[in-house]
Amino acid sequence: MKPGELSYQNILFSCLDWGSGHVARSVAVLKELSGRGNELHISCTAAQKAIFLSYEIDACYIVTEGFQFRFKGDGNFTSEMRRNAWRFSRWIKAEQAQTENLVKKYAITLVLSDHCYGFRSDQVPSIFITHQVSLPPKAGWIAQRIHRKWMNRFSEIWIMDDEQKRLAGVLSNPVPKSKYIGFYSRFQDQEISLVPGKVVGIVSGPEPYSEQFFHWILKEHGMQNLILISPKSYSEIPPNVTVISDWKQADEEIASAETIVSRNGYSTLMDLQFLKKKAVLIPTPGQLEQEYLYGK
Structure with a gap:
């Protein structure tokens, strides 16, 4: 069984x-499912709902708060995740209980979870969607064991991922x-074009890492004409820089760029398979997955 089936x-x-990576790649999955006569119920945050609606995804939306990761931005993701571990474990249990209630309420026949460990049901088939079957080697065996258990x-x-063209490397070992x-x-x-010399920067990731990257792009590329895609502006913007937060408008800018400056999250790497653009990819400091994909 696959989405197209x-x-x-x-x-x-x-x-x-x-x-934004998980919601970005989910757009294509949800469009495929919707086009095959499936009835969709989407449990999401208010921000995610706004994005899905901008792509005209017809669904019953169930708005939740979501799990708020708390990061210091010190570049030590191992410590960052440890700080969130206890809250995250509690959230997983609460998420499953909530999912069971939704399955009953809406007579659900299938649950699909893009890397939400607790979003599953014992009543109906539940599928976990990921590119990261294995954590990066530096994550350690304890984290690996917990990940596999969940x-x-x-x-x-x-x-x-593609079985022959393994974009995620050892992370997607079956x-x-x-x-x-x-x-x-x-x-x-989407139709892809190219405007010579056009540079588009994409700010993504959890706070405060997204704000750090915002300032890095301005410092490194802000002297030239630049389209900067960001959920918000973190500082005063030079006149030659345009900040865009609307997703559909951002897609048009990305599709016509010559060069993209971005984090090298996996969803971005998948986008580049279709965009065929030049890219400057910068891993989030200490984010083991991005560091692995960068060095792969």
Whole structure:
């Protein structure tokens, strides 16, 4: 079973509320599911709902607060995750209880979770969507074991990678109950062009890392004409820099760029498979996954 094989199901969906990568890649998945006659119920934050609605994804939206990661921005993601571990474990339990209630309330036949460990049900098949079947080697065996334990509670695992062209490297090594579903990007059906010399910077990731990257792009590329895509402006903007927060407008700018400056999150790497653009990719300091993908 893959997204393109699902028809006329009553689907409950959620994606991780961490930066913008998970919601970005979910746009293409949800469009494919909607186009096959499935009825969609999307559990999401208010910000995620606004993004999905901008892409005209027809669904029953169930707005939740989501899990708010708390980061210091010191570049030590191992310590950052440890600081969130106790709250995160409690959230997973609460998330599953909430999911069970939603399955009953909306007569759900299938649950799809883009890397939300607690978004599953014991009543109906529940599928975990990820590119990161294994954590980066430097994450350590304890984190790896916990990740596998939570992931293996699902009925099936969809790996968002290509079996032959392994964009995620060892992170997407197959495991029991897993299957590859290919690359997903909101640009896969969009017309792509190129304006010579056009540079577009994309600010993403959890705070305060996104603010740090905002200032880095301005420092390194702010002397030239620059389109900067960011959920908000963190400082006074030079006259030659335009900041855009609207997703659909941002997509148009990205699609016509010659060069993209971005973090090298996995969703961005999938986008580049379709965009075929020059890219300056900068990993988030201490983020082991991005550092692995950068050096791969």
